Amino acid sequence: xxxxxxxxxxxxxxxxxxxxxxxxxxxxxxxxxxxxxxxxxxxxxxxxxxxxxxxxxxxxxxxxxxxxxxxxxxxxxxxxxxxxxxxxxxxxxxxxxxxxxxxxxxxxxxxxxxxxxxxxxxxxxxxxxxxxxxxxxxxxxxxxxxxxxxxxxxxxxxxxxxxxxxxxxxxxxxxxxxxxxxxxxxxxxxxxxxxxxxxxxxxxxxxxxxxxxxxxxxxxxxxxxxxxxxxxxxxxxxxxxxxxxxxxxxxxxxxxxxxxxxxxxxxxxxxxxxxxxxxxxxxxxxxxxxxxxxxxxxxxxxxxxxxxxxxxxxxxxxxxxxxxxxxxxxxxxxxxxx
Amino acid sequence: xxxxxxxxxxxxxxxxxxxxxxxxxxxxxxxxxxxxxxxxxxxxxxxxxxxxxxxxxxxxxxxxxxxxxxxxxxxxxxxxxxxxxxxxxxxxxxxxxxxxxxxxxxxxxxxxxxxxxxxxxxxxxxxxxxxxxxxxxxxxxxxxxxxxxxxxxxxxxxxxxxxxxxxxxxxxxxxxxxxxxxxxxxxxxxxxxxxxxxxxxxxxxxxxxxxxxxxxxxxxxxxxxxxxxxxxxxxxxxxxxxxxxxxxxxxxxxxxxxxxxxxxxxxxxxxxxxxxxxxxxxxxxxxxxxxxxxxxxxxxxxxxxxxxxxxxxxxxxxxxxxxxxxxxxxxxxxxxxxxxxxxxxxxxxxxxxxxxxxxxxxxxxxxxxxxxxxxxxxxxxxxxxxxxxxxxxxxxxxxxxxxxxxxxxxxxxxxxxxxxxxxxxxxxxxxxxxxxxxxxxxxxxxxxxxxxxxxxxxxxxxxxxxxxxxxxxxxxxxxxxxxxxxxxxxxxxxxxxxxxxxxxxxxxxxxxxxxxxxxxxxxxxxxxxxxxxxxxxxxxxxxxxxxxxxxxxxxxxx
Numbered sequence: 008x009x010x011x012x013x014x015x016x017x018x019x020x021x022x023x024x025x026x027x028x029x030x031x032x033x034x035x036x037x038x039x040x041x042x043x044x045x046x047x048x049x050x051x052x053x054x055x056x057x058x059x060x061x062x063x064x065x066x067x068x069x070x071x072x073x074x075x076x077x078x079x080x081x082x083x084x085x086x087x088x089x090x091x092x093x094x095x096x097x098x099x100x101x102x103x104x105x106x107x108x109x110x111x112x113x114x115x116x117x118x119x120x121x122x123x124x125x126x127x128x129x130x131x132x133x134x135x136x137x138x139x140x141x142x143x144x145x146x147x148x149x150x151x152x153x154x155x156x157x158x159x160x161x162x163x164x165x166x167x168x169x170x171x172x173x174x175x176x177x178x179x180x181x182x183x184x185x186x187x188x189x190x191x192x193x194x195x196x197x198x199x200x201x202x203x204x205x206x207x208x209x210x211x212x213x214x215x216x217x218x219x220x221x222x223x224x225x226x227x228x229x230x231x232x233x234x235x236x237x238x239x240x241x242x243x244x245x246x247x248x249x250x251x252x253x254x255x256x257x258x259x260x261x262x263x264x265x266x267x268x269x270x271x272x273x274x275x276x277x278x279x280x281x282x283x284x285x286x287x288x289x290x291x292x293x294x295x296x297x298x299x300x301x302x303x304x305x306x307x308x309x310x311x312x313x314x315x316x317x318x319x320x321x322x323x324x325x326x327x328x329x330x331x332x333x334x335x336x337x338x339x340x341x342x343x344x345x
Numbered sequence: 346x347x348x349x350x351x352x353x354x355x356x357x358x359x360x361x362x363x364x365x366x367x368x369x370x371x372x373x374x375x376x377x378x379x380x381x382x383x384x385x386x387x388x389x390x391x392x393x394x395x396x397x398x399x400x401x402x403x404x405x406x407x408x409x410x411x412x413x414x415x416x417x418x419x420x421x422x423x424x425x426x427x428x429x430x431x432x433x434x435x436x437x438x439x440x441x442x443x444x445x446x447x448x449x450x451x452x453x454x455x456x457x458x459x460x461x462x463x464x465x466x467x468x469x470x471x472x473x474x475x476x477x478x479x480x481x482x483x484x485x486x487x488x489x490x491x492x493x494x495x496x497x498x499x500x501x502x503x504x505x506x507x508x509x510x511x512x513x514x515x516x517x518x519x520x521x522x523x524x525x526x527x528x529x530x531x532x533x534x535x536x537x538x539x540x541x542x543x544x545x546x547x548x549x550x551x552x553x554x555x556x557x558x559x560x561x562x563x564x565x566x567x568x569x570x571x572x573x574x575x576x577x578x579x580x581x582x583x584x585x586x587x588x589x590x591x592x593x594x595x596x597x598x599x600x601x602x603x604x605x606x607x608x609x610x611x612x613x614x615x616x617x618x619x620x621x622x623x624x625x626x627x628x629x630x631x632x633x634x635x636x637x638x639x640x641x642x643x644x645x646x647x648x649x650x651x652x653x654x655x656x657x658x659x660x661x662x663x664x665x666x667x668x669x670x671x672x673x674x675x676x677x678x679x680x681x682x683x684x685x686x687x688x689x690x691x692x693x694x695x696x697x698x699x700x701x702x703x704x705x706x707x708x709x710x711x712x713x714x715x716x717x718x719x720x721x722x723x724x725x726x727x728x729x730x731x732x733x734x735x736x737x738x739x740x741x742x743x744x745x746x747x748x749x750x751x752x753x754x755x756x757x758x759x760x761x762x763x764x765x766x767x768x769x770x771x772x773x774x775x776x777x778x779x780x781x782x783x784x785x786x787x788x789x790x791x792x793x794x795x796x797x798x799x800x801x802x803x804x805x806x807x808x809x810x811x812x813x814x815x816x817x818x819x820x821x822x823x824x825x826x827x828x829x830x831x832x833x834x835x836x837x838x839x840x841x842x843x844x845x846x847x848x849x850x851x852x853x854x855x856x857x858x859x860x861x862x863x864x865x866x867x868x869x870x871x872x873x874x875x876x877x878x879x880x881x882x883x884x885x886x887x888x889x890x891x892x893x894x895x896x897x898x899x900x901x902x903x
Contacts, residue, residue: 091586164621173613173618178589178627179390179607203391295587324399
């Protein structure tokens with residue numbers, strides 16, 4: 008296990024180095040002046056330019072510049088945003104909780120709906136229930152998220168008037184920013200309308216979460232179903248039955264544990280798709296998160312923000328992938344030997 | 346055999362599942378949770394304390410919280426009338442200048458000295474970041490205007506007062522001083538009949554000198570433009586960029602409490618989304634509904650459309666310093682070559698009046714004798730031949746990437762013009778950049794011609810001519826035609842030197858005649874201004890002279 012862990016950590020370190028190299032070189036690859044791209048400042052006077060080139064060590068070799076870049080990243084100096092002239096790290100940390108919140112709830116829904124439905128679908132693969140679940144899964148899997156999101160808005164917001172079209176909470180509720188996680192912030196806020204605010208936030212969460220969870224749910228569903236069908240054909244299941252364990256015990260001890268192992272890994276792999284889809288969902292629902300911000304930055308040609316946003320999002324995705332990988336290995340001793 | 350085994354196993358699973366309650370529990374639990382949210386979702390009512398709150402959905406983020414520093418209508422709408430007061434106001438109905446923070450004023454016989462008596466007991470905002478110790482005094486007014494004109498002032502920002510630059514404020518105002526605690530004296534270098542109008546615009550907001558000195562003491566002067574303190578009906582609470590601006594009513598407002606307790610500007614740049622939010626009652630009022638959708642929207646029982654003639658003009662300006670546009674015949678030919686009727690229908694959907702002059706017909710200086718340039722490609726062609734361009738030429742048309750009050754769809758308009766120009770042998774290319782770069786490049790005069798416009802800040806006709814076509818505007822960059830003509834400048838300067846309206850009108854008529862001969866730009870249309878609101882919202886009207894005031898907005902449950 009230790010050797011495996013070390014191997015993984017090395018890989019992780021390598022990926023991060025490659026990522027930071029890429030992010031670093033973006034400042035050179037983007038069109039425009041390198042100083043503007045690095046600092047995010049609009050107008051740089053000649054004296055300032057000298058100061059800044061010294062600060063960014065532009066007169067040194069690329070390697071020294073890269074080391075200086077890493078030092079700045081770790082010390083929290085991510086430059087300032089072109090459009091708002093605010094420190095980027097501050098903007099990013101302010102926005103990230105909103106994205107994590109959305110992606111987190113969506114993942115929860117996928118797990119709590121996708122996996123049980125997958126198991127149900129595996130009961131009788133030829134049955135009508137199983138077939139309809141599979142049909143639903145294929146529909147959900149192949150649905151363009153933009154279309155799906157707007158369809159839901161059209162039905163539930165504009166048609167029925169049940170749910171809001173956009174945002175995290177009705178703008179009239181004044182929720183002080185604490186952690187950035189809206190439900191938590193409402194919980195800790197000192198406001199008279201806590202219950203209403205909470206419900207209102209849930210209403211705002213519902214559509215984006217459903218839209219975002221559609222794809223991962225269907226993937227998990229199909230994966231669980233296949234994995235379950237696969238496991239039930241294994242000899243050890245039959246052995247377990249023969250030993251006299253009752254059906255519940257067989258399913259719980261032998262069936263599920265083995266069937267769900269690959270699913271755990273799949274959840275991790277879904278995370279990167281989830282983050283990508285979260286960006287689109289954020290745009291559809293004007294969700295004030297990292298994805299919405301990054302897409303706006305691309306539109307505004309806000310190079311320092313694109314650079315920082317990419318770094319942040321890739322870090323989140325890589326870390327999530329790596330941790331599910333470790334979790335998978337922890338539960339599955341076989342994987343350590345591979 | 347295999348198949349049988351499969352079936353066998355599957356048959357075995359079924360009862361096994363029914364005995365495992367954990368999963369069914371999870372499924373049931375998730376369903377219950379979801380339906381809970383759905384059921385709660387069926388009542389999108391807000392708590393009662395929000396009944397007196399208003400959500401105005403605006404189309405963009407403000408650039409600053411100080412109206413002196415900007416000219417954009419979006420920012421003016423969001424901040425100017427909500428946070429600040431001016432010395433003078435404009436009567437929305439008559440267009441006359443009426444007292445604001447100044448109770449009364451006197452003009453010296455030579456028209457060069459103005460004395461304003463301030464209203465006593467006007468309170469500044471009390472916020473988390475500033476507690477005023479005294480009401481409004483003359484020194485606040487002095488601070489406000491000295492900041493603009495005095496380059497040595499600690500708060501002066503070089504080149505940051507676009508409106509005041511366009512009216513040549515620094516050359517006009519020699520000195521602003523406090524005579525006593527409630528009297529302010531303005532000394533002008535020459536008489537100026539539009540001076541009072543300038544003081545009544547949304548840009549002439551009065552700031553607090555006490556707040557400024559407190560910020561200076563804590564070495565954070567820049568905050569004066571981002572954490573605002575004014576005397577207006579609302580107090581600033583929070584701003585989240587691209588998300589919202591939140592105001593609460595000013596408890597000690599001198600005109601009496603504002604009706605909405607809370608006022609939120611929800612920033613929704615997307616037109617369709619703003620409309621959707623109006624339908625779901627997430628917005629009470631929305632800015633600039635799309636003209637193309639007005640018919641559809643007006644069919645809904647829960648939506649009111651307000652319409653008002655607004656002081657604006659959409660035009661097509663030629664860069665008169667560049668050949669062939671330096672040739673007056675070419676400019677006249679271009680004006681003749683375009684089919685204005687088609688533009689009025691396809692771009693404005695009939696919600697605008699065709700322009701014959703820069704001034705809208707509602708202005709007192711409008712010249713009714715002007716006739717619109719006819720659509721006559723044959724005459725255009727003849728003129729081009731006369732000017733030596735019989736074979737035509739290539740040019741570009743810059744079209745704004747954004748919707749503006751005076752031009753809802755510049756790109757479509759450019760396409761129509763492009764087709765018309767092709768008829769007379771001119772090959773036109775349409776160019777559009779992102780809005781900020783567009784304006785920057787325009788100020789550098791990189792264009793051949795541009796479709797843009799102007800919305801007036803005050804009812805004075807000078808507000809159309811000077812910022813758009815004077816020589817000084819050509820230097821500051823607001824003169825999109827890059828046109829500097831001595832005769833024209835003389836006319837508008839003479840007009841402003843006299844206080845007699847009849848005399849002024851004669852000069853302005855001459856100026857309009859001169860423009861229609863010289864054709865540095867083709868005035869196309871004066872658009873109506875629209876806003877859409879929920880029927881339960883009352884007390885909001887469109888101000889034809891600029892920003893929107895929401896102090897009297899109420900919601901009446903139907």
